[in-house]
Amino acid sequence: MMKNISFRFHCSYPIFTCIALCLCLTSLRFPSVAALSSGNETDRQALLAFRDSITEDPLGVISSWNSTIHFCEWAGVSCSNQHPGRVTVLNLESKKLAGTIPPHLGNLSFLRGINLRVNSFRGTIPQELGLLSRLRYLNLSQNAFQGEIPSNLSYCSNLQVIDLNYNNLVGEIPDELSVLSMEKLTGFGISVNNLTGNIPIWLGNASSLIKLSMGENNFQGSIPTELGRLSNLQLLQIAGNNISGMVPPSIYNLSSLLYLDIGDNRLYGRIPLDIGFTLPNLLGLYVGQNQFTGLLPVSLSNASELLDINFAFNKFTGTMPPKLGSLKGLERFTVTSNLLGTGEAEDFSFLTSLTNCSNLKLLDIGFNNFTGELPASIGNLSTTLEYLVAGTNQISGSIPEGITNLLGLTMLVITKNSLKGEIPASVGKLEKLVDLRLFDNKISGAIPASLGNITQLRRLYLHTNNLSGNIPPSLGNCRQLELLRLFSNNLTGFIPKEVGSLSSITLSFNLAHNSLTGPLPTEIGNMSKLTELDVSNNKLSGEIPSTIAKCLMLERLDLEGNLFGGRIPPALSILNSLQFFDLSRNNLLGQIPAFLQNFSLLQNLNLSFNNFEGEVPQGGIFRNTSAFSVVGNQKLCGGIKNSGLPACEIPVAKKTGTSLAVKIAIPVAISCVILLACSIGYLCRRKRPERIPSTMLPVDEQFRKISYAELLQATNGFSSSNLIGEGSYGSVYKGILGSDGTAVAVKVIKLTEKGAAKSFMAECNALRSIRHRNLIKIITTCSSIDSKGDDFKALIFEFMPNGSLEEWLHLSKGEQENSRSLSLVQRLSIAINVASALEYLHHHSQAAIIHGDLKPSNILIDHHMTAHVGDFGLARFLSDSQPTSSEIQTRSTGIRGTVGYVAPEYGMGSKASMQGDVYSFGILLLEMFTGRRPTDSIFNDSLNLHQFSKMALPERVTEIVEPSVLLEVGGNDDRVMGKVKTEECLVAVLTIGVSCSKESSGERMDMRDVVAELCMIRNKVFTE
Structure with missing residues (x-):
């Protein structure tokens, strides 16, 4: 599509030139005094068009562009001295502007520079910029531009700098840019976009290029040898792509290079040992996260200006380069995650050399094979050193x-080695330390009380050592401590109250596997935001403090293997965030509290080997015998059928002597009660009106009332930290409701939005009459007045801890690093859940309901990874789905629903129908398995998600599905069969998706057939 536009523009370019020439001749023949005094009218009109395209101007920069002053004096505008009234520079960097670039800028024919860096411009970069033949630099970085790079920039023959970094551009670098006058190009930056393809070979013709930045894109292939011709290049940055192969030797001969960043790719081979001689001016060398092998370059010391060296995450071997101390300005040096080290005592000799680097801030040698003892000279490293990491070696x-002389340290990591001896008492001098990690060693002795002097300490990892003695109360001085892990040592004595009351600890308080005694301090309740409390396998006694109930964020509570007695405190009933709860091997007694079955997030409950008695609850986690354990409690009974416990005895009333008067009185009384009941029943039948079924009552009459104040408290004042979602008509907050601490999702209706009130009523009408395991469960509603006196309406739903399907299908970059994804089995299961919900709405509810807005963000996932369809704001009963006249008029300006998921017939005025929901489901199903949104940039008028999937059936399905799905291909013994089953499943599922999303509504499947076929696929593929 872009190539066609380019072609048309090329053909018409001579015409534009002729017109411009004619205009120039006309102005010469008929000069005007007004034109001479006011400057060039064409330039003024172009600037006014730019002004009108601005939508946000908080600093008032553009709003000052008015007729009271000449446009050459407008903010950010510079004009030529030789050609009065002709604009030469437009510089509006960092002005917080938002808007688009109008094509009129192409009329500023004398323009030499455009700098709109660090603003919020959006839309596409207009092709008309190609008219600016005098343009020398174009900087549009750090905005929100979309689309492809305009090919017509090739006409800007004087361009020297192109900087498009940090936008949302897509596609490949246009081949047309190769016609630029490359000998003038001094900068080319397009990092952090979505560009694909290979690195263009023609860039090697830009002999004057100084900066080439193409990082964080999707480039593949190899590094072109031709880039070695860029003799003036000072920065080469292509990190964060999919580039593979070996680095061409010509790159290492670019003697002008100051920064070489080729990290985070798939490059392999060896780094030349003489790189320090061929690149003597290097300031930064970044080759981390590749597959390089061999020795580290011995000539690094020759590049004496080096500030930053990163060889991390490769396969380098051997010793460290000698004479690193010659790099006097070195600030950062990291070789983590390699195979460095020889097993000889000299492995750490390089540390002595580094003592000459007086500016060193970071030294990371972790995850290697360095062997031997740390030399005493380590204490002579620069006091500017902030990060010292040497974990996972053989120290x-x-x-x-x-080491305590390194007063600038903020992080010290020497984990997973074989360190012995004691922690130096002088460690307290490291007052800037934020993170101290010495776990998984053989360190002995006591924990130094001087640690309490490090008041900025946030994380302390001393676990899995041989530490002994008491926990120093002085740790209570570390009032910024977020995490304390001392487990698996030989610690004794009480848990100090000073430590137990640290409200700053939020991540983990883990003292497990020691020999601690005494009670668990009641002050533990001060840790109100704590997520993990583990004091298991100690000798703690007394009762479980009820103050633990104040730790509302607790997800893991482990008290196993102690001497706790008494009952489980009823106050703990509000800990609804618990996922792991272990009280096994204690002396607890009484009945198992019924509130445990209300913990909807609980995945593991262990109450074994205590003295519990009575009946075991049957709800919640107690329905799953693999998720809880009560063995070793001899007096328990009941539970679900397969619990293995004896049935509970039914108590029998004790027989006592009964007098004759009582024997006579009882039958008489019973007879009177029966007679009275019959009389009342007769009267009621005559006068009682017809009873309204509960399902026909409004939602807020079926459930208990709830006030605005209760919701305000439950959501922490509708805090932004509790906000979990936002839509057109409402914002959704997480809340903890009532005395039982039920986790809920509160949807607050935006009543100021047009249509919000109608959406609220539609959702209420739909929800009051439906009940299904795969539909979102409503708890209650609220219709009240807020603190400002305005109307307030909200719907309160069961909280879904795993968010929406949207969040699982389209992860953010940080989440991708954590590799969170849905498996093939999970995707199929979720598809069946959603299909079952639609089948119920269409065919089994009291009145057929059309959902109207099925999409991933409206599908919520519970803690069992079961899907629930929500958001019924556009739902309609089939009986009243015929559009009203006002709705028909509305459709001329917009379609109800979400673009990409709305059935095509809705755009032509058709009424809402079951087939419309089926279409949305089909698109959703294709999106789930291909990983592509229906609005993906690869789709245009001639291609959509339906056609994209249809063309791949059946032979090419593995080419279009989400790559993580293909990881499920069975074990080592039946990998081929596993692959066949996987492909069969994908073909069958995508066939259903294509069938459901057909353009003709009459050709789409019925949801009953969809459910049946999806279940058949699951049974065939995963049970055979």
Whole structure:
């Protein structure tokens, strides 16, 4: 599509030139005094068009562009001295502007520079910028531009700098840019976009190029050898792509290079040992996260200006380069996650050399094979050193006393080694330390009380050592401590109240597997935001403090293997965030509290080997025998059928002597009660009106009333930290409701939005009459007045801890790093859940209901990964789905629903129908398995998600599905069969998706058939 536009523009370019020439001749023949005094009218009109395209101007920069002053004096505008009234520079960097670039800028024919860096411009970059033949630099970085790079920039023959970094551009670099006058190009930046393809070979013709930045895109292939011709290049940055192969030797001969960043790719081979001689001016060398092998370059010391060296996450071997101390300005040096080290005592000799680097801030040698003791000279490293990381090596000996001279340290990590001896008492001098990690060693002795002097300490990891003695109360001085892990040591004594009351601890308080005694301090309740409390396998006694109930964020509570007695405190009933709860191997007694079955997030409950008695609850987690354990409690009974417990005895009333008067009185009384009941029943039948079924009552009459104040408290004042979603008509907050601490989702209706009130009523009408396991469960509603006196309406739903399907299908970059994805089995199961919900709405509810807005963000996932369809704001009963005249008029300006998921017939005025929901489901199903939104940038007028999937059936399905789905291909013994089953499943599922999303509504499947076929696929593929 873009190529066609380019072609048309090329053909018409001579015409534009002729017209411009004619206009120039006309102005010469008929000059005007007004034109001479006011400057060039064409330039003024172009600037006015730019002004009108601005939608946000908080600093008032553009709003000052008015007729009271000449446009050459407008903010950000510069004009030529030789050609009065002709604009030469437009510089509006960092002005917080938003809007688009109008094509009229192409009329500023004398323009030499455009700088709109760091604003919020959006839309596409207009092709008309190609008219600016005098343009030398174009900087549109750090905006929100979309679309492709305009090919017509090739006409800007004087361009020297192109900087498009940090936008949302897509596609490939246009081949047309190769016609630029490359000898003038000094900068080319397009990093952090979505560009694909190979690195263009023609860039090698830009002999004067100084900066080439193409990082964080989707480039593939190899690095072109031709880039080695860029003799003036100072920065080469292509990190964060999918580039593979070996680095061409010509790159290492670019003697002008100051920064070489080729990290986070798939490059392999060896780094030349003489790189320091061929690139003597290097300031930064970044080759991390590749597959390089061999020795580290011995010539690094020759590049004496080096500030930053990153060789991390490769396969380098051997010793560290000698004479690193020659790099006097070195600030950061990281070789983590390699195979460095020889097993000899000299492995750490390089540390002595680094003591000459007086500016060193970061030294990371972790995850290697360095062997031996840390030299005493480590204490002579620069006091500017902030990060010292040496974890996961083969370090022996003790921690050098001199390490406490490194007063600038904020992080010290020497984990998973073989350190012995004690922690130096002088460690308290490291007052800037924020993170101290010494776990998984053989360190002995007591925990130094001087740690309490490090008041900025946030994370302390000393677990899995041989530490002994008491926990120093001085740790209570570390009032910023977020995490304390001391488990798996030999610690004794009480848990100090000073430590137990640290409200700053939120991530973990883990003292497990020690020999601690005494009670668990009641002050533990001060840790109100704590998520993990583990004091298991100690000798703690007394009762479980009820103050633990104040730790409302607790997800893991482990008290196993202690001497706790008494009953489980009823106050703990509000800990609804618990996922793991272990009270096993204690001396607890009484009945198992019924509130445990209300913990909807609980996945593991262990109450074994205590003295509990009575009946075991049957709800919640107690329905799943693999999720809880009560063995070793001899007096328990009941539970679900397959619990293995004896049935509970029914108590029998004790027989006592009964007098004759009582024997006579009882039958008489019973007879009187029966007679009275019959009389009342007769009267009621005559006068009682017809009873209204509960399902026909408004939602807020079926459930208990709830006030605005209760919701305000439950959501922490509708805090932004509780906000979990936002839509056109409402914002959704997480809340903790009532004395039982039920986790809920509160949808607050935006009543100021047009149509919001109608959406609220539609949702109420739909929800009051439906009940299904795969539909979102409503708890209650609220219709009240808020604190400002305005109307307030909200719907309160069961909270879904795993968010929406949208969040699982389209992860953010940070989440992708954590590799969270849906498996093939999970995707199929969710598809069946959603299909079952639609089948119920269409064919089994009291009146057929059309959902009207099925999409991933409206499908919520519970803690069992079961899907629930929600958001019935556009739902309609089939009986009243015929559009009203006002609705028909509305459709001329917009379609109800979400673009990409709305059935095509809705755009032509058709009424809402079951087939419309089927279409949305079909698109959703294709999106779930291909990983592509229906609005993906690859789709245009001639291609959509339906056609994209249809063309791949059946042979090419593996080419279009989400890559993580293909990981499920069985074990080692039946990998081929597993692959066949996977492909069969994908073909069958995509066939259903294509069938449901056909353009003709009459050709789409019925949801009853969809459910049946999806279940058949699941049974065939995963049970055979």
